[in-house]
Amino acid sequence: MGIFHTTAQDPASHARCGVLQLAHGTVHTPVFMPVGTYGTVKGVTPRSLHDMGAQIILGNTFHLWLRPGLEVVQTFGGLHDFEQWQRPILTDSGGFQVWSLGAMRRITEEGVHFASPINGDKLFLSPEVSMQIQTTLNADVVMQLDECTPYLALEGKNKGQVITEDAAQQSMALSLRWAQRCRDAMQALGNRNALFGIVQGGMFEALREASLEGLQRLDFDGLAIGGLSVGEPKEDMRRVLAHVAPRMPANKPRYLMGVGTPEDLVEGVAQGVDMFDCVMPTRNARNGHWFTRYGDLKIRNARHRHDTGPVDPSCGCYACHGQPDAHGSSHGGFSRAYLHHLDRCGEMLGAMLASTHNLHYYLNLMQEMRQAIAQGNFATWRQRFHAERARGV
Numbered sequence: 001m002g003i004f005h006t007t008a009q010d011p012a013s014h015a016r017c018g019v020l021q022l023a024h025g026t027v028h029t030p031v032f033m034p035v036g037t038y039g040t041v042k043g044v045t046p047r048s049l050h051d052m053g054a055q056i057i058l059g060n061t062f063h064l065w066l067r068p069g070l071e072v073v074q075t076f077g078g079l080h081d082f083e084q085w086q087r088p089i090l091t092d093s094g095g096f097q098v099w100s101l102g103a104m105r106r107i108t109e110e111g112v113h114f115a116s117p118i119n120g121d122k123l124f125l126s127p128e129v130s131m132q133i134q135t136t137l138n139a140d141v142v143m144q145l146d147e148c149t150p151y152l153a154l155e156g157k158n159k160g161q162v163i164t165e166d167a168a169q170q171s172m173a174l175s176l177r178w179a180q181r182c183r184d185a186m187q188a189l190g191n192r193n194a195l196f197g198i199v200q201g202g203m204f205e206a207l208r209e210a211s212l213e214g215l216q217r218l219d220f221d222g223l224a225i226g227g228l229s230v231g232e233p234k235e236d237m238r239r240v241l242a243h244v245a246p247r248m249p250a251n252k253p254r255y256l257m258g259v260g261t262p263e264d265l266v267e268g269v270a271q272g273v274d275m276f277d278c279v280m281p282t283r284n285a286r287n288g289h290w291f292t293r294y295g296d297l298k299i300r301n302a303r304h305r306h307d308t309g310p311v312d313p314s315c316g317c318y319a320c321h322g323q324p325d326a327h328g329s330s331h332g333g334f335s336r337a338y339l340h341h342l343d344r345c346g347e348m349l350g351a352m353l354a355s356t357h358n359l360h361y362y363l364n365l366m367q368e369m370r371q372a373i374a375q376g377n378f379a380t381w382r383q384r385f386h387a388e389r390a391r392g393v
């Protein structure tokens with residue numbers, strides 16, 4: 001008996017709805033997971049996340065390991081009580097951040113040796129260490145340690161060139177051996193939380209299939225697609241996604257890591273993806289970039305300076321809609337002129353309101369997709385989505 005079952009299937013695409021049972025609650029898919037790198041979704045309170053319908057959020061193993069450190073989180077029995085979020089949490093393996101250190105790290109069969117970017121301490125991350133950390137964090141979903149195969153070679157004689165099939169193959173095979181070690185370590189730790197494997201293989205369909213086959217033998221609770229959105233052209237991402245996602249086991253959750261724009265989410269769902277995460281809605285928010293139903297908006301643009309209207313009158317978030325009064329009626333949200341002013345002055349509230357709006361938009365987008373799939377009209381919904389996004393705001 002797995003932790004996931006599908007509840008609806010779109011007849012015209014691979015899109016589906018499902019229910020995922022985790023230790024801290026039930027998650028309805030397809031789902032977007034806001035990213036809480038340091039144990040906080042930047043600029044948004046847990047209460048606000050709760051109110052806007054976030055079902056599950058991410059934490060970053062690497063960052064939380066370095067700061068505050070495991071002995072602090074241990075005092076709270078895990079991340080949930082430490083950061084005051086009682087719904088499910090997924091943690092990444094720490095591999096992606098270590099891999100991003102570039103010249104500061106050395107990868108061996110055993111694991112990754114690196115210097116702490118905080119204080120230079122010599123540290124070592126292995127499949128066993130990653131499982132130990134994620135067990136201490138008590139993540140509902142634990143990710144295997146993998147090597148994220150880059151799009152462009154980061155080192156060696158081919159540095160800066162598109163990675164070769166041979167290099168991608170070696171990287172994928174290492175991730176597969178680490179997958180086995182992660183599973184064994186979870187069992188040795190007695191950790192009963194969900195463990196996901198990660199499909200690698202770069203831009204090569206045959207390698208992706210080999211990775212998938214190897215992972216299926218290890219019988220993970222769910223599978224993720226890694227190594228996409230790492231600098232490759234969009235058409236490569238779409239090609240690999242279209243090849244891999246529908247081949248993944250139908251009875252397990254499918255998670256597309258670190259992707260992406262609203263369009264990426266919709267097309268990912270159409271390919272049968274169930275779970276997404278991305279820093280884009282919050283990171284872009286801090287740069288005054290608002291995602292809306294009718295396209296993206298740069299609040300810094302001078303045309304908003306005297307605009308008394310909200311960013312998107314059809315959006316129900318606090319920024320666009322405001323707070324209902326004692327009689328339940330709202331007096332409208334924050335004007336574009338005011339949000340433009342906050343952005344120009346670098347005021348914190350500007351970034352907070354933009355983050356709230358963008359996450360609300362992403363979560364609402366997923367809610368609309370779940371509803372459309374369940375009602376059997378996802379194809380129509382998808383067409384309208386693209387038409388509305390192209391309209392301009």
Ligand SMILES: [Zn+2]
Pocket residue numbers: 312315316317318319320321357360
């Ligand atoms: Zn809004």
